[in-house]
Amino acid sequence: MTTTLITGANKGLGYETVRRLIAAGHTVYVGSRDAARGRRAAEQLGDRARAVQLDITDDASVAAAVKTIEADGGLDVLVNNAGVEARGADNGLVGAADLTADLMREVFEANVFGTVRVTHAFLPLLRRSASPVVVNVSSGLASFAHVADPAHPAAAYPGVAYPASKTAVNMITVQYAKAFPAMRINAVEPGFTKTDLNGNTGIQTVEEGAEIIVRMAQLDPDGPTGGYFDVTGPLPW
Numbered sequence: 292m293t294t295t296l297i298t299g300a301n302k303g304l305g306y307e308t309v310r311r312l313i314a315a316g317h318t319v320y321v322g323s324r325d326a327a328r329g330r331r332a333a334e335q336l337g338d339r340a341r342a343v344q345l346d347i348t349d350d351a352s353v354a355a356a357v358k359t360i361e362a363d364g365g366l367d368v369l370v371n372n373a374g375v376e377a378r379g380a381d382n383g384l385v386g387a388a389d390l391t392a393d394l395m396r397e398v399f400e401a402n403v404f405g406t407v408r409v410t411h412a413f414l415p416l417l418r419r420s421a422s423p424v425v426v427n428v429s430s431g432l433a434s435f436a437h438v439a440d441p442a443h444p445a446a447a448y449p450g451v452a453y454p455a456s457k458t459a460v461n462m463i464t465v466q467y468a469k470a471f472p473a474m475r476i477n478a479v480e481p482g483f484t485k486t487d488l489n490g491n492t493g494i495q496t497v498e499e500g501a502e503i504i505v506r507m508a509q510l511d512p513d514g515p516t517g518g519y520f521d522v523t524g525p526l527p528w
């Protein structure tokens with residue numbers, strides 16, 4: 292039996308990933324910073340979904356989630372999915388002219404430090420698994436090759452904090468993958484998906500967006516590690 296934790300799983304891509312991995316036979320912890328939202332999601336997702344309160348910016352919350360999952364028997368797959376986008380007071384994207392250190396810190400607190408906090412806390416459990424897997428949900432906006440190419444659609448994106456945070460997630464992925472060769476650790480780009488993160492302006496459905504997350508969460512021990520993928524294959528860094 293494979294046991295999986297997905298952070299930020301009460302809605303959006305995380306929720307859809309839970310649904311699909313349960314269908315594939317996993318038992319899945321639905322990480323949610325709001326306990327009630329997590330419980331509601333888990334109830335909708337059925338018997339093999341278990342709600343766990345988990346705020347990726349909070350050491351105590353993460354430590355409590357580790358205790359719960361350890362007591363239940365351990366963890367095989369961690370999907371670092373929870374993330375935030377930098378939005379201003381008018382809910383618009385914050386470009387270079389308006390970016391403050393505080394906003395940068397807020398985005399890094401979740402997307403970067405949160406990913407490290409959760410991964411670090413669950414490493415002991417993952418290392419006990421026979422087939423440990425980590426999926427870091429990155430973004431196409433993490434790619435220097437795409438964002439710096441005027442001919443690529445990603446180049447038109449004006450935000451700074453979000454892409455920078457996801458580029459950091461990519462580097463974290465590469466370095467962790469080298470440090471833990473027994474684990475499959477990859478970064479994925481779901482594609483521009485209709486969720487609350489982008490005010491539901493995305494062009495893909497969550498079913499389409501979750502596809503690469505679901506695929507990389509089910510890697511065999513001889514699968515790729517330290518890579519950056521979308522649904523079509525490896526992406527340029």
Ligand code: NAP
Nearest residue numbers: 299301303304324346347372373374430483484486487488
């Ligand atoms: P979403 O619908 O807004 O879901 C984000 C999830 O993250 C929510 O469950 C949210 O919880 C949770 N979250 C935020 N901060 C958290 C924290 N401190 N602790 C725990 N959970 C937290 O967005 P989404 O599009 O599904 O995003 C999922 C991932 O995909 C993110 O990492 C995002 O950057 C990435 N991504 C999305 C797209 C896209 O086009 N949608 C493209 C590329 C990458 P609440 O419900 O409590 O707010």
